Amino acid sequence: MFRNFTFRTANKISFGTGTINEVGAELKAGGATNTMIVTDKTIRGAGWAEKIQAILKASDIQSTVWDKAESEPSVEIGDKAVDAARSGGFDSVLGLGGGSAMDIAKAAAVGLTNEGHIMGWIRGGFSKPLAPLALCPTTAGTGSEVSDTAVFATPDLKVGLVSSMLYPRVAIVDPGLTVSMPASVTANTGIDALCHAIEGYQSVQANPMTDAMALESMRLVNQYLRAAYCNGRDMEAREGMALASLLAGIVMGNADTTIGHACGYAFVYPATKLHYPHGYAIAITLPYVMEYNAIAQIEKHATIAEVLGEEIEGLPLRDAAFMAPLAFKKLLQDLRLPMSLREVDVEKDMIPMLARNVLKSPNHCRRNPREVTEEGMLELFQHAFEGKLACEQEEE
Ligand SMILES: [Fe+2]
Structure with missing residues (x-):
């Protein structure tokens, strides 16, 4: 006998070498004009953030790189990204990196359309859909680009922000981005x-x-x-x-x-x-x-x-x-x-x-x-x- 079940994932998945070139058109279709690129210093140093800025520019999207993502991100770092998203006048977010950068990008996209910060959303939820969000993994493992969760560390334990609204508008899984991984x-x-x-x-x-x-x-x-x-x-x-x-x-x-x-x-x-x-x-x-x-x-x-x-x-x-x-x-x-x-x-x-x-x-x-x-x-x-x-x- 089969049990009833539901199945959910990202709204759209683009898979394959070279698909990163689609990210500008995808965000543009969501109404993006000014995108915050959330990444870390290593990925930025490898030149990917700047390449993506050029791809966004070709779709008439302005962008700014925020490269303060760190591994096992704290709630504090996530909240800093939320504040940076709000003060930067962005209308969309692109997460570029491993699970940490993508989880922080999810929080930033929540913060653009909802009041408050991460612990408040974990305790009480949030009500408005995220700003247009594209997630582009540079590692092959975390799966954050297609998950409904963003994980953060507090001084005592790890906490998860979980919501069916955390699925991105598009997940772009381009294996070419993973080549430089040690x-x-x-x-x-x-x-x-x-x-x-x-x-x-x-x-x-x-x-x-x-x-x-x-x-x-x-x-x-x-x-x-x-x-x-x-x-x-x-x-x-x-x-x-x-x-x-x-x-x-x-x-x-x-x-x-x-x-x-x-x-x-x-x-x-x-x-x-x-x-x-x-x-x-x-x-x-x-x-x-x-x-x-x-x-x-x-x-x-x-x-x-x-x-x-x-x-x-x-x-x-x-x-x-x-x-x-x-x-x-x-x-x-x-x-x-x-x-x-x-x-x-x-x-x-x-x-x-x-x-x-x-x-x-x-x-x-x-x-x-x-x-x-x-x-x-x-x-x-x-x-x-x-x-x-x-x-x-x-x-x-
Ligand atoms: Fe895991």
Whole structure:
């Protein structure tokens, strides 16, 4: 029996090398005359912001570059962008960068048509549709260009501004923008895309459309992430990863994520004083999240193992399911990503606190296919600390 479901994404998606040239016409069609380009100094330094200004100018759109976006943006930085958007006389916003720049751009576009600032919108919502917004990712992983969420950090925790109005007017996914990403960023962001696809596939909010996209996204990551990491100029790999990230972003925008993201947030909580790139932080614990969830969804986890390249033919379904986290660990190893919390300065005595931190993300816990208990999370973090799945420990 099929459950009823709804499906949403950006109003329009343009995918492919060279599609960035369409951004002027797209914003013009939305009534833009003066656009704030939200980006960071690295992207600006690579020359992309100025190239986009020329594209906008060809459509008679004035623009100004605001390059103060930073990774894991605070509410304060987001509010500064809102103030800059209002005082600059802009009527539209273009987000250019990774998830941070695009999330800040969403807030700026909300601020152009609504009173107030980010925490007020998180607590009480906002009522007016955003100013015309174009989102142009320069990494392949965050999926923010097709999500209904903008994530910001407070001194205590991460908070999400969530609204169906946060979908942009247009998402322009041009793999050409991702070519200059260094290998480490390719790995960190690409593994985030895979986490979105896997967690969206596990989510109790998954539906047949998100499942189909999640599996295709996993297949593309398995086929192309290693190649994009080894040779950033491999355009087929860049295109494959841009598509994988887009599909995973659409999955996340509908099915959302499970405790994979909550476990990552748990050890980069400000109180722990540990700060790691988003994808990297989530990926360390994801094998253990898959192991925790596998018995709740044996068939789905067997399918993940197969899509990630494991030979499962002839295996009992349960054994196949437990190969999914092993396949994920092989990818971490190939990308030279850390495989245990021990390697990233987490102290053993922090484990009880990390387990409790997961429960501070009630929505992630609610979407998880297996009930989330403090006891279960303690065991999960003990395994993640050592970097050994239960099945690997049995072998010793
Ligand atoms: Fe993520």
